[in-house]
Amino acid sequence: MSTLLEVKGVTKRFGGLTAVNNVSFNVNKGDILSVIGPNGAGKSTLFKLISSFLTTSDGEVLLNGKRINNLAPHIVARLGVVRTFQETTIFKSMTVRENIIVSHHLRSKASLLGFFLGSKQARADEAEFGDSADQIIAFLGLEAIANELASNLPQGHLRALGMSIGLATNPMILLLDEPFAGMNHDETMHMVSLVRRLRDERGVTVMLVEHDMPAVMKISDRIVVINFGEKIAEGTPHDIQNNEKVIEAYLGSEDAAIGM
Amino acid sequence: MHNNKFILLALGVIALYVGVPFAIDISGRIDFFYTLTSVALLSIASAGVWLTFYIGRINIGQGAYALAGGYVSAILITQAGMSFWLSLPIAGLFCAVLSVFIGLPILRLRGVYFAMVTLVLTEVMRLVALALPVTQGAKGITSMPLPGELSVFGITLIPDFATLENPKIAFYWMAITIMIIAYAVLWRIVNSRLGHLCRSLQQNEELSASIGVNTAYLRVLAYSISSFFGGIAGASFVSIAQSIYPSSFQVTDSVNFMLNCFLGGLGFVFGPMLGTLILYFGWDLLFTTGQYQLLIYSTLLIMLMLALPNGVLSLFEKKKVGS
Numbered sequence: 001m002s003t004l005l006e007v008k009g010v011t012k013r014f015g016g017l018t019a020v021n022n023v024s025f026n027v028n029k030g031d032i033l034s035v036i037g038p039n040g041a042g043k044s045t046l047f048k049l050i051s052s053f054l055t056t057s058d059g060e061v062l063l064n065g066k067r068i069n070n071l072a073p074h075i076v077a078r079l080g081v082v083r084t085f086q087e088t089t090i091f092k093s094m095t096v097r098e099n100i101i102v103s104h105h106l107r108s109k110a111s112l113l114g115f116f117l118g119s120k121q122a123r124a125d126e127a128e129f130g131d132s133a134d135q136i137i138a139f140l141g142l143e144a145i146a147n148e149l150a151s152n153l154p155q156g157h158l159r160a161l162g163m164s165i166g167l168a169t170n171p172m173i174l175l176l177d178e179p180f181a182g183m184n185h186d187e188t189m190h191m192v193s194l195v196r197r198l199r200d201e202r203g204v205t206v207m208l209v210e211h212d213m214p215a216v217m218k219i220s221d222r223i224v225v226i227n228f229g230e231k232i233a234e235g236t237p238h239d240i241q242n243n244e245k246v247i248e249a250y251l252g253s254e255d256a257a258i259g260m
Numbered sequence: 261m262h263n264n265k266f267i268l269l270a271l272g273v274i275a276l277y278v279g280v281p282f283a284i285d286i287s288g289r290i291d292f293f294y295t296l297t298s299v300a301l302l303s304i305a306s307a308g309v310w311l312t313f314y315i316g317r318i319n320i321g322q323g324a325y326a327l328a329g330g331y332v333s334a335i336l337i338t339q340a341g342m343s344f345w346l347s348l349p350i351a352g353l354f355c356a357v358l359s360v361f362i363g364l365p366i367l368r369l370r371g372v373y374f375a376m377v378t379l380v381l382t383e384v385m386r387l388v389a390l391a392l393p394v395t396q397g398a399k400g401i402t403s404m405p406l407p408g409e410l411s412v413f414g415i416t417l418i419p420d421f422a423t424l425e426n427p428k429i430a431f432y433w434m435a436i437t438i439m440i441i442a443y444a445v446l447w448r449i450v451n452s453r454l455g456h457l458c459r460s461l462q463q464n465e466e467l468s469a470s471i472g473v474n475t476a477y478l479r480v481l482a483y484s485i486s487s488f489f490g491g492i493a494g495a496s497f498v499s500i501a502q503s504i505y506p507s508s509f510q511v512t513d514s515v516n517f518m519l520n521c522f523l524g525g526l527g528f529v530f531g532p533m534l535g536t537l538i539l540y541f542g543w544d545l546l547f548t549t550g551q552y553q554l555l556i557y558s559t560l561l562i563m564l565m566l567a568l569p570n571g572v573l574s575l576f577e578k579k580k581v582g583s
Contacts, residue, residue, distance in 0.1 A: 051470065053469075072469075072476075074470075090464070091463040093463060102453075102457065102459070105453075115453035116452050122452075165467070169471050
């Protein structure tokens with residue numbers, strides 16, 4: 001398998017605090033890779049560094065061999081690394097469909113002036129976005145709520161919408177920040193299968209940060225474990241479940257359940 | 261449905277151009293020309309403020325650009341002998357470019373911090389106008405000529421205002437024409453992808469960046485369009501008053517531009533237009549209450565905002581949903 005994303009010695013210091021310390025790992029094309037670790041281990045910070053919402057203090061993030069850390073976030077998104085958020089982040093006063101359509105921005109070929117004047121290309125783009133949005137809505141099974149205001153949606157649907165916003169950008173790598181948080185078992189299993197289909201049917205490489213260990217073990221091809229900002233283990237779900245360092249890190253912490 | 265709207269719009273435009281002057285002629289209230297001209301021009305500046313609201317920024321600095329636009333036009337006319345009609349777009353462009361330089365640093369701020377900085381802008385612009393030699397300090401620029409003839413290839417499009425029997429109606433037509441163009445542009449922005457992106461910015465800048473929107477660029481773009489409107493409004497005002505002083509546009513005006521948007525409704529393109537009309541006439545109607553004018557006016561404003569937080573136009577929307 002070819003390496004798509006390389007995280008090389010990435011470090012982030014906030015003043016005297018080192019939130020992420022010299023973390024390195026590779027993400028292969030078509031993998032589902034989970035980053036796990038106790039609360040405050042630096043997982044979300046790591047995601048922000050990869051998507052360039054934070055600047056790195058040290059180290060590099062390479063996408064297909066090209067450096068992408070410390071660029072503007074919208075440039076990184078344009079290159080194909082798109083992050084969804086820990087908080088259910090959506091455009092609240094738009095409908096589900098509008099949310100998805102507006103997120104097609106990266107695919108637009110017409111200029112903003114073209115959109116203003118209603119040029120041929122702009123109209124073609126709009127039509128294409130509409131079709132694509134409908135496909136994504138169908139893919140995630142959101143037809144029934146397509147014209148609902150996003151602020152009216154329950155938690156489970158919000159997550160799906162958050163994912164569809166990410167999907168609309170046509171990413172190479174989608175970073176999902178706690179996609180299963182606050183979900184019950186059925187919702188989680190549904191989401192797990194959606195993430196799988198994302199990879200299988202749409203060829204998206206997925207990285208996720210998650211606390212729900214059974215889900216992580218079920219979904220991941222590989223897992224990276226972080227504690228106190230440092231990588232302590234990396235491997236298949238099986239390796240991780242039997243790794244002593246990992247068990248130690250989790251024992252005594254409130255996240256004791258590691259799904260064994 | 262679509263056709264009905266179009267007919268309504270056409271009727272509205274005809275009423276503005278022909279109906280209103282006719283009604284004023286009959287009633288003999290010639291002073292209404294000046295009032296309505298002012299409302300039209302103020303609503304252009306308010307439209308700009310509304311656009312900054314649309315990207316999620318409270319803009320209390322539109323007076324600065326109105327003042328700058330006014331001075332640019334006045335200086336070009338009096339010192340370079342330029343035609344008013346050419347100075348008008350130049351004033352707008354000057355403000356747009358100026359706002360790029362001002363906007364780049366300050367648009368990084370959000371919420372009350374951005375609002376506070378813009379509030380200071382108007383005052384800064386007033387002090388600049390006082391200090392610069394070219395603006396002639398507190399004396400201002402006075403006795404400017406009326407807008408001259410505008411002709412293309414020898415064909416007169418607009419006659420010299422000085423030769424007109426009734427320049428008041430000419431100014432009125434000029435003001436509503438610019439207003440209609442401004443609102444058509446605004447409507448088009450809001451209903452095109454540009455507007456959708458602005459809304460995404462208003463609702464969540466981080467998410468907007470992560471779907472690949474160049475948020476810094478879009479913010480500056482919206483702000484410069486907003487300032488362009490401010491400059492155009494300012495320059496037009498100056499042509500009517502035939503003079504400009506550092507105090508022509510003050511912090512109060514900036515605040516009013518913002519209030520116009522609030523009152524009309526931040527969710528409606530035509531909100532600032534209606535807001536300007538109501539506020540301007542409301543203030544005039546309360547003139548008879550003398551010393552209590554400001555007290556009653558502000559009390560009414562507060563009550564209106566409490567009762568209709570989404571603006572006056574939201575009344576109309578509620579009806580539509582109900583029926």
